[in-house]
Amino acid sequence: MDTFIQQIINGLVLGSVYALVALGYTMVYGIINLINFAHGDVLMVGALTSWTVVTALAGFGMPGWLMLLISLIAAIVVCSVVNYLIEKIAYRPLRNAPRLAPLITAIGMSLLLQTLAMIIWKPNYKSFPILLPSEPFHIGGAVINTVQILILVATAVTLTGLTYLVNRTKLGRAMRATAENPRVAALMGVRPDTVISATFVIGAALAALAGVMYAANYGSVQHTMGFLPGLKAFTAAVFGGIGNLAGAMVGGVLLGLIESLGAGYIGALTGGVLGSNYQDIFAFIVLIVVLTLRPQGLLGERVADRA
């Protein structure tokens, strides 16, 4: 039972990170129908930026939480600028191009970000300092540390804020209108280009938050660190029904839970034949099963085959 609670906690923490990144994928997809392959690498840029800031601030004797906050703000600013530029340079000119063209520039951008990160930050692993008190809290035999609690709280707050933004504000309405039909939205006085840029900036801010928390939780940063969370988050977005905000959140958290529970129990279930090194395939197996039974994703709407 203790293992069970522990795996649930781990799963929720992991799932929160996935959910934050998945939101970036799903918002972009909802508006311009593009898989932004570079999104995982934006997370990496965020984590590395915050590492740089934290290392630079190390000598000033500031409290850990303040350093983390400053580095988070820096990461959000840098990531927003990066994602804004990516959209402007690589996706905007191709908005009316064949469907797969922006996909290839997205892949190119992902490669470019990784390469630039390698040049700027060197390819080695860098350890992310422990900034928050690391004594764990005990919950019925399971443990949770401050960083993990922070991740859960920050994710919950961000998701609430985002839901408010999308459903209640003028920008949110413009985003939904653009997603529905950019041309008609433009006729109603919405500027699709501005809205799309805003979407990329918001997605980048979420990815930066996820990146900083991922780095703080796992304690190391490197230029390829964005790949796996990016891939899983994309999976989560599709799992929940791509283009659907609530779906991305649910998909992310569920995926995190499935992964950590799967990794925790597979050894016992298969009598030790399969070990936790199969963790990465759970997500995909569940995904394939879910999509076979429910092709539009968990919360996705059933769309007509052709409008």
Add this chain to the structure above:
Amino acid sequence: MTETIRRNKLAAFLAAAVLLCILPFIVQMAGNAWVRIIDIALLYVLLALGLNIVVGYAGLLDLGYVAFYAVGAYMLGLLASSQLADTFPGIAAAFPDGLHTPWWIVIPLGAICAGAAGVLLGAPTLKLRGDYLAIVTLGFGEIVRVFLNNLDAPVNITNGPKGITGIDEISIFGVSLGRTQHFFGLDWPKVTNYYFLFLVLVIFAVLICYRLERSRIGRAWMAIREDEVAAKAMGINTRNLKLLAFGMGATFGGVSGTMFASFQGFISPESFALNESIMIVAMVVLGGIGHLPGVIVGALLLAALPEVLRYVAGPLQNMTDGRLDASILRQLFVALAMIGIMLARPRGLWPSPEHGKLAPTPAPALTPDDPGVPQRVTPQTSTVTNVVRGTGSKHV
């Protein structure tokens, strides 16, 4: 007039054939490493042609194509090396030197298994469209890789991350392609032998694709790509044809895999990562999706570019005091090339012709704005017109 053009075409064809035959011997003078680059590029052409069937013709975005490549490679790796005999005493007793199945059994077997894997993957994903399909195929590719990586325990089948070594070279009529041979007073090192093997395969593959594209099946695939519902309404059995596309594409992947394994003599799961799948998709799209010459150009470019840059990047590295090492520069150039080419030519480097003509047929003396043009277009070519315009639509 038609006659001269036909004759010119024949001459160009013969010239190309002669050039392709003497190419390795010329390049050999610069070093076998360069022939090797060409070999690898040809292998990628084969892969890209296979993927083009799935992505280009049938319009199914497959991000796990490398899984079939892996199936083929491991098929040959397991059946033509000492790996299985090392693990299973029973096999070792029957074949004391290890399993060394001849290529004419293993290669068809690899093709069949990969094709079966393709159909197997296709079956549950038939209902999915576009990006859902992309992520499921991606997941499938990762699943295959993770299994290859971990199947060294409890029973050592794939030897895990260490990979399989000592894979047999192909030998045809007792002539081993792995050793330097001497024919016609020329040296035929391993890379040259494999060059000709790969060349034959590529030509064969091009012929298959060329015929497929113009066949009932090919046209049905394109109809499905453009509008699945309409295709169904026209009486096309979309289920079987999609499965066939997956199977055909996977078969090409499987054959390339067996070739790769015997050429390298060593395989490990690392060669079959997601990046490879993405690279092959990039080749198809960069070159010109659904257009054979384009796909070939894309594959040659993306396969050869990094290798060639390896040699070019050295001097650049010295200029920057070694801060940028060669592999980083190479990656930088590839990334910039991918972005730059797509921005400049969104439909690919060599896309299929826009206006309903597959090849520049010489006969019509019509001006482009002649109202007679639409009527002259044959039904087959008009399918292609729609195909080309339709790639702009939102559905993959």
